[in-house]
Amino acid sequence: MDLILVGFMGAGKTTVSGILADDLALAQRDLDDLITDAAGQTIPEIFASRGESGFRALETQTLRAALQQPGILATGGGTPVQDANFAVLQDTDVPVVLLDATPESILTRIGGDTNRPLVQQLGPRGLSELQAQRNPRYHALADLVIATDDLTPEEIAAQIKAWLINRAGEAERA
Ligand SMILES: Nc1ncnc2c1ncn2[C@@H]1O[C@H](COP(=O)(O)OP(=O)(O)OP(=O)(O)O)[C@@H](O)[C@H]1O
Ligand SMILES: O=C(O)C1=C[C@@H](O)[C@@H](O)[C@H](O)C1
Numbered sequence: 142m143d144l145i146l147v148g149f150m151g152a153g154k155t156t157v158s159g160i161l162a163d164d165l166a167l168a169q170r171d172l173d174d175l176i177t178d179a180a181g182q183t184i185p186e187i188f189a190s191r192g193e194s195g196f197r198a199l200e201t202q203t204l205r206a207a208l209q210q211p212g213i214l215a216t217g218g219g220t221p222v223q224d225a226n227f228a229v230l231q232d233t234d235v236p237v238v239l240l241d242a243t244p245e246s247i248l249t250r251i252g253g254d255t256n257r258p259l260v261q262q263l264g265p266r267g268l269s270e271l272q273a274q275r276n277p278r279y280h281a282l283a284d285l286v287i288a289t290d291d292l293t294p295e296e297i298a299a300q301i302k303a304w305l306i307n308r309a310g311e312a313e314r315a
């Protein structure tokens with residue numbers, strides 16, 4: 142993998158990874174898509190038939206395989222929560238970018254979404270509490286943090302690209 146995006150549901154990982162992958166001519170890999178492809182079920186179907194723990198087991202398996210592939214990986218919002226996933230993401234040399242967003246932005250973006258079971262299960266308040274609980278994990282992994290509230294996905298992709306170019310230059314000079 143060349144780059145990993147982490148952050149809460151609705152932070153924009155899938156959207157931004159698509160733009161950046163196109164721009165850099167890299168493969169876009171979305172962990173949620175890889176999981177649904179492997180399972181032959183949507184995320185709500187996986188949660189309904191196997192429970193959240195069944196989804197998490199698939200997520201861990203799929204993450205390990207995805208990290209062996211080149212490209213830009215958009216993780217799921219809960220990926221860093223499992224200790225095994227967190228350890229793998231912490232150990233990798235691949236740069237990790239955190240897309241951060243306030244609970245207000247998250248609710249505006251995904252409050253009405255039906256493809257994320259936790260949005261329905263938790264409601265607005267529970268969702269914000271879950272985000273606060275997960276934030277330390279996201280930040281612990283991040284080599285770069287982008288506050289996305291007032292940026293378009295294109296602007297975020299451009300900031301990440303500039304950071305990657307600068308980072309490559311620094312590595313060359315070292
Ligand atoms: N910077 C942004 N400004 C406004 N809307 C955004 C921004 N980034 C993403 N969105 C919108 O928010 C919604 C969720 O985005 P996206 O699916 O990329 O999030 P995600 O981080 O991949 O979430 P998940 O963890 O659930 O996979 C989409 O409707 C997308 O268009
Ligand atoms: O934050 C989460 O726990 C999740 C985020 C989504 O990307 C999906 O992986 C799923 O809906 C669970």
Ligand SMILES: [Mg+2]
Nearest residue numbers: 154155173215
């Ligand atoms: Mg996504």
